[in-house]
Ligand SMILES: Nc1ncnc2c1ncn2[C@@H]1O[C@H](COP(=O)(O)OP(=O)(O)OP(=O)(O)O)[C@@H](O)[C@H]1O
């Protein structure tokens with residue numbers, strides 16, 4: 001489904017990703033871990049199409065299509081979803097209106113009919129229940145004044161609404177209390193299916209108790225320096241990143 | 251005196267001397283005196299120029315290049331009714347139609363007003379209710395040093411008169427439509443309005459200013475508003491003038507004890523459009539909320555001048571204005587709040603936020619707090635910014651295309667101002683009007 005080959009990315013002439021390779025097949029869950037500043041969010045932004053990054057080498061194919069030449073909205077319509085590490089506040093933009101515009105734009109892109117107001121409401125209520133998001137937050141401005149956990153629930157709600165093929169969740173678990181972690185994991189697990197893939201960026205092995213990954217990758221200084229299964233995450237939890245960094249440097 | 255200044259003054263004098271049609275109330279001494287006083291003031295008041303603070307960013311040269319004439323008589327009601335499309339949006343209201351400065355009774359609808367409510371033509375009221383008018387007229391506006399107000403006063407002819415007896419509450423809004431129709435000689439239309447809400451009375455007043463396509467005219471309206479004890483007025487103004495129009499609205503508001511004024515002005519149209527608000531608290535406990543939204547594009551200048559005077563203790567005011575500028579649009583915002591020494595416990599907050607959609611837009615914004623009392627809560631803030639790329643990315647990453655995303659963010663930016671409008675149909679209209687303007691601005695940018 002997703003094939004990243006030798007990806008090099010710079011920001012303002014500073015190299016951030018330095019030859020990253022990653023292959024993700026349909027139905028797989030990949031956890032990406034790594035020290036602060038190693039380039040995890042950069043990777044997620046580049047996949048979603050954020051401006052300001054210079055791709056100096058490499059390619060990214062999504063179902064065989066050259067992803068990097070597409071606008072962010074086109075990628076979303078192809079089924080890519082980015083749950084952001086820092087969800088953006090949109091004062092004055094009603095959450096419900098926003099989600100409806102978004103869902104219908106994606107549906108149009110997929111050649112599906114738009115949902116009318118009633119069908120949309122039904123769907124959003126149902127999904128909001130899934131992520132235990134207070135109905136009142138739907139009536140407010142997108143993320144404006146939401147608590148950290150509420151913002152993350154709102155991200156997962158959008159993911160549940162859009163039913164993406166590839167969900168990239170950038171530290172969706174950071175700053176969540178235990179209950180919220182369980183809820184959000186439930187939301188993600190509900191989405192798991194043989195034709196969907198998930199990239200989970202996280203610092204905590206704890207999340208992986210809830211969402212069992214098929215693969216765990218360690219991103220250090222712009223490269224994936226080690227890949228393994230769940231055991232790798234447990235090892236990292238115990239030993240930290242030092243030993244991997246040393247091995248990678250050697 | 252320079253010759254330019256004299257030539258400019260002559261423009262005002264000519265506008266008065268060439269006015270056609272009879273002025274009403276020739277037998278009312280107070281009215282004749284008011285007019286004569288204003289006519290004399292034209293000869294002595296300072297002509298607005300860019301050296302004065304009030305007119306620094308708003309040149310009047312373009313306006314004065316045109317010659318405008320006060321039209322004779324009433325416009326043809328049939329022609330007005332033909333243009334009925336202007337009346338959208340439709341909602342239950344008492345309606346007054348003013349065309350080129352004159353009330354058109356046949357196109358107005360005020361049946362069913364409760365007892366104690368007068369809504370209609372000022373000209374009619376001069377004949378039927380001269381004493382009441384005499385009591386209120388010119389109280390706020392007569393002593394101004396505003397040359398354009400003097401021009402209006404010297405030719406007082408028609409406009410709306412809205413009067414509510416104590417305790418009268420209107421069950422639906424009063425909507426006044428000011429339609430300016432171009433004609434061979436570009437018209438000078440000068441409605442003169444008087445709104446008086448007696449103790450405890452309450453009303454919603456909607457004013458819409460419209461003109462077809464590219465009609466050239468100068469709307470120079472003056473409105474005096476008096477809210478007596480505990481009166482409540484919700485006042486929504488939508489300026490949708492033609493793209494060649496000159497528009498000046500001068501509003502003079504006085505508020506008595508515990509009265510509430512909520513005013514929202516949406517300024518979309520016109521080539522040169524200015525709104526001057528003077529609000530004076532006369533007694534304690536009153537509150538004044540002024541809100542505004544302006545969109546300004548190529549060949550447009552929109553100016554708001556606020557002058558809010560806390561003369562007495564325990565009053566509060568909120569001023570919230572937002573501008574969206576695109577193309578080579580120019581905006582001017584000047585918000586002055588004066589808190590006199592005796593006006594303790596005043597609470598005043600002013601904000602002006604501007605969104606520049608292109609690099610060529612220009613906004614001159616100047617908030618001024620003049621505070622002489624020591625126990626007050628006052629603040630002001632202005633911002634000028636662009637659309638936040640992070641917000642754009644967020645929306646686009648959710649499948650929303652760039653144009654739609656920009657539109658949503660602009661609507662979100664303007665939302666607070668539009669949401670203050672309590673007439674749903676009008677609120678909806680305002681959003682749609684804003685969307686239409688944004689679409690135009692996007693097309694223009696392509
Ligand atoms: N706009 C920018 N300008 C300059 N440097 C940037 C910019 N954005 C990111 N960087 C740098 O790129 C590097 C990678 O950042 P990134 O956010 O991808 O790290 P991360 O792995 O997600 O870290 P964390 O675990 O802290 O979230 C960091 O050194 C960061 O400072």
Ligand SMILES: [Mg+2]
Pocket residue numbers: 040041042085170171
């Ligand atoms: Mg990060």
